[in-house]
Amino acid sequence: MKSLKKEFPLHIMLIPGVIVTLIYAYGPMAGLVMAFQQFEPLSGFFKSDFVGLDNFRYVFNLPDFKQVLWNTLLIAVIKMVLSLLVPLILALLLNEITKKWFSGFVQSAIFLPFFLSWTVLGGVIIELFSLNGPINGLISSIGLEPIMFMLDNSWFRGIVIGSDVWKGMGYNMIIMLAAITGINGTLYEAAEVDGAGKWKQMLNITLPGIAPIIILLSVLGLGGILNAGFEQILIMYNPTVYAGADIIDTFVYRLGMFSQQFGPAAAVGLFKSIISLFMVSTTYYAAYKFNNYRIF
């Protein structure tokens, strides 16, 4: 009771945040009803006909849906793994650099692309990999045939994943660096006294020290298992690479743009949210059960 008294003003200060969440996160959930309706904008939620699970049946029975789902999963999972692994390696390496100005510079350089939008970056990447672009310039300068990267299914997916990891790696790297800084320095001193080298220190102190952050990032990442990067792919793809790079979001986008099918689009959204909820809950539970680790 005493603590409640002390914390009461803090609770009051929470209210605006709660209200905003209610309005913008919980309020729109009412719109999910569209997923079960033959939604007509003019009739609104109340007068549109309910069609049960027809919208879901329609989407799952689309002949391309399996291929699109597979593309989505493949691209999202590889992106997720790499965008944990690459920043982790970078953070561990940067941590060993003692020159302050140099590590600061490298950090900024790696972080920079994170702030550029895909609209800009997509164009840059298409130019970089185009037939007359610098990459093909290098390739032909060593006497090889130029490659049409953006029009070739075997290259395109790699470019999508690679560029996304490159763009986003700075963000996770900063989080991990911050976590490393939080590790108690005396541990390293003790390890050195015990004769542990840099490698052993990393394995036995740094990694376990930042494990909670890595778990947190992967749990949060799993929520996006069906988000393979809509904006990026929409800007970079073209019909010749549909087979390998058309994902759920781009597919539904074209569906919606072509025919204003709000019902099926809402159904896909709901489907993605349910999968995300399931993934986040199970990994969270697993992390708790096997590692006794809690985020919240």
Place this chain on the structure above:
Amino acid sequence: MKKMRPWKMMLAVTMILSLLSACGSKGNENANAPSTPKEEPTNSATNTATAPDPLGKYPETVTVTEVLAFNPPEDPRTPSGITPEQNAYLKDLKEMMNIEVKYKWTVPSAQYEQKFSLAMASGDLPDVIEVDQKNYEKLKKQGMLADLTEAYAQYASPALKAYMESDGGFAMKTFSEDGKQLGIPAFEDPFLSTQILWVRQDWLNNLGLQAPKTIDELEKVAQAFTHNDPDQNGKNDTYGIALQKNLFFWGFDVRGFFNGFGAYPSVGDNQSAWIKGDDGKLIPGLIQPEVKTALGKLQSWYKDGIIDKEFALKDENKAVEDLVAGKVGISYGEWWYPNWPLNSSVDKDPKAEWIALQLPGIDGPAKSLVPKIRSNKIFVVNKKAKNPEAAIKMLNFYIEVGSKKYKDKNKAADGYVYNWFNPRIANPADIETIYTEVNKALDANQTEITVEDANYKNVYDSFKATTEYLAGDTSNATKGINWGSYFSRVAKDGGWGLTRQIKENQQFVYNEFYGLPTATIVEKGGQLDKLMQESFTKIVMGSSVDDFDKFVDSWKALGGNKIIDEVNEWYSTEATK
């Protein structure tokens, strides 16, 4: 419980209040907006008493609500910072007719579709609305549209009626239901969509070649443009035919190329086309066997470098860049190319000279596909509007102020922004009128045009550009701009001149389907479109031409057969043949 510290209390209260007031003001706005039309409940009663006069003035002010999607004013002389509410046309409308326009909201065009969907979803619609065909159909289905039959009959000015009857009343009939006129279409001459071929004449001269009449001749020309240095700069930096990633688009695409083979897959904008088969039924042009032959040819051209190797990555802007930069010498397209982008090509390279040709076909010039109706804009009136006839009067007003009487008045510098004024219908035969009137004046060696009616301004502008171009006068505009205006609208061998000949000589095929998308097109269209884009692009880039047969089978199986039935059902019951 311990008393809260005053400052904490104040902070909390302010925060809550600010939230409440934020919500509150929003609520008020919404509550106010719909009440505006209700302020003048007595007007309709008084007005019905006066005799119908197309340009007459209401005794009491009539308020008409509208919404507006606006682009920046086109004329650079327009005063900066002007808002749609300050448009001088509105002031004149108030003076002439005592009609006051109130905008419920105005947004830049790019956001219009979204904003309008919201307005439709909330049922908060203005009195006079500009809609496309899809939204017209939606509003009609919901019973939101006022019957304009009587208002049109009583109030339409002779000029407006003449425009609407210029196609035999076909477009008007399309937007009426059970004898009720539900919308006034701003339609245009469908022949504006005629496909022709634009070729660099100076390159032909440099290489000693003739203008191509057949596909084989075109192939030879395009090969020469690709490999024989047509611009004589000593570099291998040119290619034959402009193309961007959408094979069937509004420009720099290959609709005309397919037409050359007697294949009619699309009317553009990714809409498939339907032609009449031998048995009188409609068949989709997309799966004609001729399409396969055309794709095969396109593939060999791609291999030869006649088409850009990376066309599948290029949008229309990239294709235009290449045209302007003098990298490519041939493009399929419509009559307006000289107006844009060929005028820039001429300004950039003074030697550049473009000619227009009828589509090359297999054994001579080929027929172009033409839609039956070309109308993307329909003006409708909300059922709840008090004065539906005000919409007709406003249409009269806009046509009236285009005439010569107003030529010194409606200047952009004085705040007249024509493309912000709605409802606005132009002469459907606008381009044809310009062509005949300017040529008439030129043939008679006149220094002034004789038109004085609503077409005055447009005819005058083209006449001025033409005389300046022919006299080599570049004091008002560059050579390219004057040439563009002349060669697109006026020249007998130019864009519209050639299109007229094609029309007169019956060198066209109609797209017979002009109805709304059928249920299956709505449901499966996205998928079928994906299938087409993917298959066609891949065939052009080198996969087996026989994949076309697989495409046809999948297309039919994925809903195409059902669409064929639905379209023919429409054709036999609803089409005006």
